[in-house]
Amino acid sequence: MEFGAWPHVRGDLASARQGASAFLDRLSAEEDRAETDRQNWVATWTKTGDAYCRLADLKINKRAFDEATEAWLCALTAFEVARRLVADNDPRSANVSAKVETGFQRIGSALGHKVESVQIACCDRDELLAYYLPASTPNSPAPAVICISSEEETGAMLLGRLLPVVIGRRMSVLVISYEDLENHSRGQSKVLLSSCFDYLSGRPDVDSTRIAVYGDGLSAVLATDFARYDRRIAAAVCDGGIWNWTRSLRSIGWITSTADGADKDLTPAYRSRLARQLNCPILVVACGRGIVGVSEAINLQADCTAARIDLELAMPQIMRGFPDGNVENFVTSDDCIFRWLEQKLAQDPAP
Incomplete structure (x- = not known):
């Protein structure tokens, strides 16, 4: 080749x-x-x-x-x-x-495309390092996305990957590193991410009603927890609650043993209930660098469609067969994610 x-x-x-x-x-x-x-x-x-x-x-x-x-x-x-x-x-x-x-x-x-390094103060006197890239529309408040890197990337690496995607899209991004959150409990991580939201909403160049969260890799779980915790989030690229749902199933033996009919009937309702708690449009990235399997994501989407929950799937192209892991087409995946975010964060047309 x-x-x-x-x-x-x-x-x-x-x-x-x-x-x-x-x-x-x-x-x-x-x-x-x-x-x-x-x-x-x-x-x-x-x-x-x-x-x-x-x-x-x-x-x-x-x-x-x-x-x-x-x-x-x-x-x-x-x-x-x-x-x-x-x-x-x-x-x-x-x-x-x-x-x-x-x-x-x-x-x-x-x-002149100034990337700002910012220290975000948190309530427990902790500070979180983030990178902020303002939108290319300085004369009007623009939507913003809190982007959390995967466990395999630093915040700087994620920003370097996303710059070709976000420059020119008229949205701001605030990029933080997974490693800066993993040393905290999940409850503390939600508070830290809320501080990131507060920072963005306090900026005159950001529309506080159009702030989303995007979690890459394992950070998809953090994004789900945060969107469920902070009802101000306008859209979420996350795991839709699948990680917690799967962990709950394993903890009670539903995966390793045969569930009875009643359990099977309860499963779709439980899946959709977790997604409903987010109260915002959801995009789940299945397979690839995400933590969600394709079959799990398809089942979740079917359950959410039946429950009239706004949940969509993205399934990036994966190249398999490499000794230390598969290779994902990050170009199409990132473009898909930010097109979806751009659509969900667009201002409603005037009546």
């Missing part, structure tokens, strides 16, 4: 992301050459990202700042492809991750 890098880097973000998505969709590895293929792909996509960085620097020197921004966003996309492919034990792993983490800093310092 070809390495999938573009023959000429032009700084066209739409083409760059289409190329990355097409590469990931075609991705496969023969077992006897998987490691060789992977090493070649990592090298090629890293070099492609570096080429976009050089193009961005040239555009900055020519004061073509919009074109430089687009080239940097192309670079972040290329580096993210490389990061998805590099093996954990590969010495290049830290280098590729660092390129993703620091990419947004170059965009902010050189091109």
Whole structure:
């Protein structure tokens, strides 16, 4: 298979992301050459990202700042492809991750898309580090999304991945790291996330009635708990309560033993009851980097449809067969998630 890098880097973000998505969709590895293929792909996509960085620097020197921004966003996309492919034990792993983490800093310092590092004060005198990217509509309050990284990513890595998706969507994002929440109890995590909501609602550039939460990976559980706890949330990308529901089933032996008819009748009602507690539109990401299985998500959606609960599914394309895990098409998945958020956070038309 070809390495999938573009023959000429032009700084066209739409083409760059289409190329990355097409590469990931075609991705496969023969077992006897998987490691060789992977090493070649990592090298090629890293070099492609570096080429976009050089193009961005040239555009900055020519004061073509919009074109430089687009080239940097192309670079972040290329580096993210490389990061998805590099093996954990590969010495290049830290280098590729660092390129993703620091990419947004170059965009902010050189091109005016200022990413703010903010310390959010909490009621227990604790502080939470977050990254804030304001919307591109400074003259009117815009919707905002609290984004929580997966357990495998830092907040900076998540922001680097999302920048090509969110810039230009006229919404603000506040990005926090899963590791900053995991050391707290789930009750404390909900309070910390409410402090994030308070911070956003206090900003003049944010519409406090249109603030959503998005939890990636295990953070989908935190997003569910938070949306259930704080009724101000306008939309949630989360697990829809599946993690808690499955854990409850296991704790009473419903999975390892045969449930009787009454239990089977109660299961749909219990699933939909957990989702109903969120009181906002829900998007559940099934499979992929999420923690929700496809069959569980489909059952949940059917139960919620019957109960007239606004719940939708996203099922990203997964490339299987790699020794240390599957590779997800993050390009289409992230685009899908933020299109959904954009739709749910849109202002209601005037009567």
